[in-house]
Amino acid sequence: MSQELMKYVEQLSQKENIDKFEIGDTVNVHCRILEGDKERIQLFNGVVIARSGSGTAEMFTVRRIVAGEGVERKFAVSSPRIAKIEVIRSAVVRRAKLYFLRGRVGKAVRLKERRIERKAEIVKPKTKKRGRKKTVAKTVAKAAAEE
Secondary structure, three states, rough: OHHHHHHHHHHHOOOOOOOOOOOOEEEEEEEEEOOOOOEEEEEEEEEEEEEOHHHHOOEEEEEEEEEOOOEEEEEEEEOOOEEEEEEOEEEEOOOOHHHHHHHOOHHHOOOEOOOOOOOOOOOOOOOOOOHHHHHHHHHHHHHHHHO
């Protein structure tokens, strides 16, 4: 009974408007910041290097480089402090955790971009090239006529 109740409470508290993002994606996390009685939204831009947990306890870690220094920040996916998560670009990764990026600097931090498959466009068939084939055919015909 208690497990069912816990699942029900988790379903109620989960956010529905979250973009799907994966490890290796570069994201903009829109955080709500309270300063006195004013509220503003601050962006945190970086690469998602880890995800952990499930349900309402799901967390993700974003890493960015500021003034040559690596900065990591952990966010709860279902937190009310997060206004929005935007995916800027996706990358091809072969690991679940990208902790190896911590030891890298500069261009070595770059990840290979994932290509998004698009619908095939209808292309007109190319016309035949006329110049070369005719010349080859004429020279063969002339050589045969001479013999």
